[in-house]
Amino acid sequence: MGLEQFKNRNVGTQNYKTLDVGVSPQTGMERFKQVAKRTVKGELFVGLGVVMKAMVKALFADDMHTVKYPFEKMPISPRYRAIHDMLRLLESGHYRCIGCGLCEKICISNCITMDTRYDENQRKEVSEYTINFGRCIFCGYCAEVCPELAIVHGQRYETASEQRASFSIFEDMLSPVDQLNLQQEYQGFGAVSPNADENIKQTPLAY
Amino acid sequence: MSQHNSINKGKAITVTIDGQKIQSTFGKTILEIAREHEVYIPTMCYLTKVQPIGACRMCVVEVEGVEGMILSCQEKATDGAVIRTNNQALHQERQNIMKLYNVNHPLECGVCDKSGECDLQNKTMEFGVAEQAFTARDQHRPIENWGYVSYDPSLCIMCEKCVRVSTEITGDEALKVKFGGYGSTIVNTKPEQNYASLGEAAAVCPVGALVDTSFKYTTNAWELEKIPSACPHCGGGCQMTYEVKNNKIYRVTNAYEFTNLCGAGRYGFDYANEGVTQDKEAFSHAIEAFQTAKSIHFSSQISNEEAMILQTLKQTKGYRLISHEARAYQKFMDAYSSVTGKSLYSGSLEEIAQSRVIIVMGSRLNDDAPSVKYHINMASKWHRARVAYMHPIEDRELSGIVTQFIKYEAGSEEGVAALLVSELLQAVELPKGVRSFLDDLDIGNLSAESNVGEEELEMLSNSLQKKSGFSLVIGSDLYAHPQAEQIAKILALLETFADFNVVCVPPAGNAMGISLICDLDDEAEGYTVGYNVPADFTLSALGDGDLDMPAMNQQEGTLTTLNKRVVPMHVALPYGGYTLNDIANALGVVEEYTIDYTPLLPQERGFQSVAFDDLPDYFDSVGREYRGYPLRRIKASVDRKFEEITEIDGFDGAVVYQCNPTEQFSAFTAKCDALKSESFLVGSEQFATATKLQDGEQIIYTIDGVVFDRVFKIDTSMKGTIALNPTYDKGLSGALLSSYRFSRLDFKRAGR
Numbered sequence: 001m002g003l004e005q006f007k008n009r010n011v012g013t014q015n016y017k018t019l020d021v022g023v024s025p026q027t028g029m030e031r032f033k034q035v036a037k038r039t040v041k042g043e044l045f046v047g048l049g050v051v052m053k054a055m056v057k058a059l060f061a062d063d064m065h066t067v068k069y070p071f072e073k074m075p076i077s078p079r080y081r082a083i084h085d086m087l088r089l090l091e092s093g094h095y096r097c098i099g100c101g102l103c104e105k106i107c108i109s110n111c112i113t114m115d116t117r118y119d120e121n122q123r124k125e126v127s128e129y130t131i132n133f134g135r136c137i138f139c140g141y142c143a144e145v146c147p148e149l150a151i152v153h154g155q156r157y158e159t160a161s162e163q164r165a166s167f168s169i170f171e172d173m174l175s176p177v178d179q180l181n182l183q184q185e186y187q188g189f190g191a192v193s194p195n196a197d198e199n200i201k202q203t204p205l206a207y
Numbered sequence: 208m209s210q211h212n213s214i215n216k217g218k219a220i221t222v223t224i225d226g227q228k229i230q231s232t233f234g235k236t237i238l239e240i241a242r243e244h245e246v247y248i249p250t251m252c253y254l255t256k257v258q259p260i261g262a263c264r265m266c267v268v269e270v271e272g273v274e275g276m277i278l279s280c281q282e283k284a285t286d287g288a289v290i291r292t293n294n295q296a297l298h299q300e301r302q303n304i305m306k307l308y309n310v311n312h313p314l315e316c317g318v319c320d321k322s323g324e325c326d327l328q329n330k331t332m333e334f335g336v337a338e339q340a341f342t343a344r345d346q347h348r349p350i351e352n353w354g355y356v357s358y359d360p361s362l363c364i365m366c367e368k369c370v371r372v373s374t375e376i377t378g379d380e381a382l383k384v385k386f387g388g389y390g391s392t393i394v395n396t397k398p399e400q401n402y403a404s405l406g407e408a409a410a411v412c413p414v415g416a417l418v419d420t421s422f423k424y425t426t427n428a429w430e431l432e433k434i435p436s437a438c439p440h441c442g443g444g445c446q447m448t449y450e451v452k453n454n455k456i457y458r459v460t461n462a463y464e465f466t467n468l469c470g471a472g473r474y475g476f477d478y479a480n481e482g483v484t485q486d487k488e489a490f491s492h493a494i495e496a497f498q499t500a501k502s503i504h505f506s507s508q509i510s511n512e513e514a515m516i517l518q519t520l521k522q523t524k525g526y527r528l529i530s531h532e533a534r535a536y537q538k539f540m541d542a543y544s545s546v547t548g549k550s551l552y553s554g555s556l557e558e559i560a561q562s563r564v565i566i567v568m569g570s571r572l573n574d575d576a577p578s579v580k581y582h583i584n585m586a587s588k589w590h591r592a593r594v595a596y597m598h599p600i601e602d603r604e605l606s607g608i609v610t611q612f613i614k615y616e617a618g619s620e621e622g623v624a625a626l627l628v629s630e631l632l633q634a635v636e637l638p639k640g641v642r643s644f645l646d647d648l649d650i651g652n653l654s655a656e657s658n659v660g661e662e663e664l665e666m667l668s669n670s671l672q673k674k675s676g677f678s679l680v681i682g683s684d685l686y687a688h689p690q691a692e693q694i695a696k697i698l699a700l701l702e703t704f705a706d707f708n709v710v711c712v713p714p715a716g717n718a719m720g721i722s723l724i725c726d727l728d729d730e731a732e733g734y735t736v737g738y739n740v741p742a743d744f745t746l747s748a749l750g751d752g753d754l755d756m757p758a759m760n761q762q763e764g765t766l767t768t769l770n771k772r773v774v775p776m777h778v779a780l781p782y783g784g785y786t787l788n789d790i791a792n793a794l795g796v797v798e799e800y801t802i803d804y805t806p807l808l809p810q811e812r813g814f815q816s817v818a819f820d821d822l823p824d825y826f827d828s829v830g831r832e833y834r835g836y837p838l839r840r841i842k843a844s845v846d847r848k849f850e851e852i853t854e855i856d857g858f859d860g861a862v863v864y865q866c867n868p869t870e871q872f873s874a875f876t877a878k879c880d881a882l883k884s885e886s887f888l889v890g891s892e893q894f895a896t897a898t899k900l901q902d903g904e905q906i907i908y909t910i911d912g913v914v915f916d917r918v919f920k921i922d923t924s925m926k927g928t929i930a931l932n933p934t935y936d937k938g939l940s941g942a943l944l945s946s947y948r949f950s951r952l953d954f955k956r957a958g959r
Contacts, residue, residue: 098317098318099318099424100317100318100427101426101427101430102317104430105427105429105430115425116424116425116426117424117425118357118420118423118424118425119424122350122352122357123424124318124424125424147317148317201338
């Protein structure tokens with residue numbers, strides 16, 4: 001599907017289909033006739049029959065359309081921007097964040113705060129990382145700017161909690177280290193482009 | 208402006224740079240002339256304050272009629288030269304240099320501290336080097352932690368700036384280049400010393416190779432707010448910039464291209480009095496205390512404006528103002544002026560750096576005034592200056608600079624000054640009174656009493672003969688000497704009659720400003736209010752007094768520096784409590800802000816009537832200083848009467864010398880996390896024998912009413928029977944130590 005269709009702002013010439021809704025009654029007599037007709041036709045039982053059929057299916061054939069939220073949840077688009085996840089390196093289990101501070105800098109609602117320090121291995125270590133979800137507008141810039149794909153948007157869209165801090169601690173956003181095998185590479189905003197492999201150049205360090 | 212490498216013959220020349228005709232004088236390099244006229248020539252290794260390094264070759268230019276490319280940082284411009292700073296070939300050359308700099312440079316800008324202010328980053332962008340085209344087999348280069356600074360050899364581009372700074376400026380001579388082609392690296396030859404002055408070397412590093420350990424990986428450079436200020440620790444008032452984020456000082460930087468900052472200035476910044484709120488009750492107690500008080504006793508850690516407030520209070524309320532260090536300095540300088548006929552002294556740091564002969568007297572220089580030591584080191588390295596260091600204790604840290612150490616007995620400074628002056632002024636025409644005073648000196652006796660050999664002084668004066676450019680540095684041992692005024696008069700003869708650049712290094716803090724602004728009294732009387740000094744009612748910026756006061760990095764105001772300038776300080780951290788001005792307002796001396804006193808500073812003492820907000824604070828493109836304004840030297844009445852030299856009252860046995868370790872000046876530097884010094888009484892083995900003390904023994908002694916409870920340590924590098932006694936860790940009471948810096952040690956062992 002091309003974009004031409006969307007760019008056409010001339011509404012009148014597009015192929016809208018008009019539904020056949022019949023003629024609505026005009027006079028009092030016509031209205032009375034319609035009511036009388038519907039009353040004796042037994043359409044009511046058609047509706048009840050549909051409900052009955054669905055009930056039987058749900059009870060005995062285990063085929064129900066209702067999603068039993070919050071016990072069940074609908075799958076959401078991978079591009080959905082919900083509460084952030086901090087990912088880990090699969091090999092070492094160490095968190096991917098290198099503490100560059102770009103997410104803190106780019107955040108337009110100033111909700112990311114981080115502190116880093118010089119650790120005993122003489123590497124940069126993130127000593128504190130919080131996101132104030134009272135301010136976060138889920139714009140996704142942090143995930144887009146992250147050079148290490150360390151901060152991504154996750155799937156946790158339920159933002160009701162007794163305390164905002166329940167979401168915003170670094171450790172809570174990190175993928176649990178014992179469930180590393182479940183960590184999914186993020187496909188959404190800021191992810192590696194599908195043709196990334198083609199764009200990779202050999203570094204001059206190969207000898 | 209590196210005057211040091213320009214033999215300024217002063218001949219006017221005309222050069223053409225990129226078609227622009229420029230008038231200049233012979234002796235300046237092409238790069239200097241270009242910078243002076245805002246013509247851009249890219250450089251990587253050039254550092255204005257040291258001699259040209261010539262390692263990067265980025266500054267190449269073309270000169271008509273000369274084949275090939277010329278290094279503009281080293282080549283002096285000649286008359287009529289036609290210079291092109293940029294064309295296709297030069298651009299290509301510079302681009303190739305940048306490509307080579309990027310060989311194997313780690314692509315870790317994301318975590319590098321220098322990112323955002325990195326020369327390599329900037330120039331790589333400028334010359335459009337988009338990828339690393341070359342490579343070399345890499346080697347294992349571990350990151351080294353040298354204490355105050357950390358070194359990452361894989362980021363190093365071998366520009367050698369740090370080595371030059373370490374040798375030419377700070378003089379610690381710790382850093383050396385280890386040559387080895389691609390494997391070249393910088394090595395720290397004295398890692399066990401952990402010099403804080405290496406911070407100066409880290410400051411000039413154009414990449415992230417050499418960085419402050421305390422700052423490393425804590426924040427990104429671009430997020431810090433830069434607040435220009437002046438360092439309040441010693442009397443130097445060096446230029447510095449606080450870099451602040453979220454009300455926390457992350458680091459201190461300076462205009463490293465032109466100025467220097469010692470370890471205390473660079474790492475001693477976290478002494479603020481934090482979390483203070485307006486305590487109305489304490490404030491009303493303070494007002495009551497001021498209303499009953501007869502005297503105000505204060506330390507040197509205050510700004511010119513605060514000193515002016517105290518002086519105004521004295522005029523309206525008749526308080527006695529006591530500040531021992533400043534008072535001693537004031538008396539010394541008054542006596543000094545009575546010989547020179549002018550207030551202040553003649554010398555400056557720039558003149559010291561240009562000197563050929565420098566005499567230092569009465570100061571443990573490396574610990575008392577690092578900026579003076581740096582400038583003496585510059586003279587030593589650039590002009591091979593002869594440096595005579597006259598002091599009772601030899602200083603190992605100065606061994607690389609000092610050409611002649613003249614040891615004298617503690618207490619004999621008056622005799623030493625007389626000996627020195629009579630030797631140096633032998634062939635000079637003097638007024639009768641002065642000549643007869645010098646002729647009447649009993650040289651033999653003085654020499655014997657002070658232990659200064661006549662031949663030592665003769666050697667010194669011989670070395671002066673063929674040279675010009677003499678400097679004399681006078682230190683704070685002399686100010687509190689019982690005969691200080693006589694010493695001042697004798698040494699002032701060298702300024703008046705022998706054309707010496709004399710610098711009387713003020714004691715730590717703003718003692719010089721106080722001595723110029725306040726009419727000080729000698730002793731306190733009656734109920735006393737102390738400001739940063741323990742008294743009946745104590746105002747304290749350390750937060751341990753009866754009313755809190757802002758520390759120096761929490762207030763705006765001006766400082767008077769040893770370079771005879773009045774320089775502005777700005778607020779780096781917030782302060783929520785009361786200030787001295789609030790107290791003055793409550794007492795009826797009304798000005799809205801403390802800085803309203805800046806234009807009111809006494810013009811008859813050399814200050815100018817300039818509002819605080821109009822004080823400039825910058826260096827221009829060639830390093831001329833525009834910070835605040837210079838003090839004027841005012842005429843003083845001349846009175847060249849000398850008294851006879853008093854009998855020298857020598858010290859027998861064990862003597863202690865009040866001397867803080869390097870990087871420590873006061874209770875404020877003691878509060879700083881990065882500056883960690885352990886305070887011991889440090890003496891030689893000889894001292895241990897004389898006192899029968901063991902290494903590690905704890906003793907108790909009292910000096911000026913301050914009780915010291917210290918562990919004694921033997922330092923095998925020291926000689927003689929004088930031990931060093933630090934005072935910085937004594938909190939506010941450190942300001943009570945006001946008598947002569949040498950004193951006899953009467954101690955008792957702890958627990959007996």
